Amino acid sequence: MPEPTVSPSRADTANRPNVSDYVAVLVATALWATSGVFIKFIVASSGITALALSFWRNLFSFVLLFGGIAVLRPVLLHVQRRNLPWLATLGGIIGVLNIVWTLSVLLNGVAITTVQLAAMPAIVAVVAWLIWREALTWNKILAIALTFAGTVLVTGLGAVSEAQLTLPGLLVGFSTPCTYAAWNLVGKKVGKDCSVLTTLTYTFGFAALVLFPFQFFTPQPWPVPPIAWLWFAGLVGLATAIPFPVYFFALGQLPASVASILAMTEIPIAYVYAYFLLGERMSPDQVLGAGLVVAGISLLSGRKRSNH
Secondary structure (H helix, E strand, O other), rough: OOOOOOOHHHHHHHHOHHHHHHHHHHHHHHHHOOHHHHHEEEEHHHOOHHHHHEEEEEEHHHHHHHHHHHHOOOOHHHHOHHHHHHHHHHHHHHHHHHHHHHHHHHHHHHHHHHHEEEEEEHHHHHHHHHHHOOOHHOOOOOOOOHHHHHHHHHHHHHHHHHHOOOOHHHHHHHHHHHHHHHHHHHHHHHHHOOOOOHHHHHHHHHHHHHHHHHHHHHHOOOOOOOHHHHHHHHHHHHHHHHHHHHHHHHHHHHHHHHHHHHHOHHHHHHHHHHHHHHHOOHHHHHHHHHHHHHHHHHHHHOOHHOOO
């Protein structure tokens, strides 16, 4: 079947992705998927709101990375002035993503928000093709279709069909994958000029600044139970400080469209965690959906990498 677009960009041709780059994204998404488990435990033990938790997560991640780099390799904290606007933009995108995700969950529910988020790989693939001339192959298009269909099934057809959508809900919901796509695209651009650790340190700092004004209107639980601090340490360390650098490293090696499709494995992995750790059961439809997502991901490595 003929490819519908242009050949890969010069950068893609010069830097062929390795199997380790694909594995890196999958490892990052497997760690990201623990976020839901940690967040559920934190909220259950402390009653903290989503906006407050997002702020403290970004702030503590910034402090952790900044302190570690300052001790181990302080030279990485120096950035050129021309890169600051890009770092601020990336941080602002993450802050906005936290806000629109929260609003979408409130307006549409978790199921619809997750399905809307599954549109992200398609947005990234089209924009990356327009900007960087990344190849938009039939292989990628089929992978996007399979991951989207799998996401709908994993999220639950019943919840999707019963949802009562409103115009504000649709607009906010659509802004979620757009913001997520912007995060991938801007992250790839910033990663070309700054190291991974430098990028993430300042990104978390700027994201915390974006979320800070909302904390005056958000309840802040105090005192925080010791068990909640333990879960929060897992959220910051295992689900944030480790997977973000791993993903950004892989994003610098892979086409943005490929990385974004691979990142959708977070959805079925999160449901597997929920099954084993939270006692949530998966229906046959959800198992089939997880299989479709895996099938879509496998397409990306089933063809020659030159097609990506």
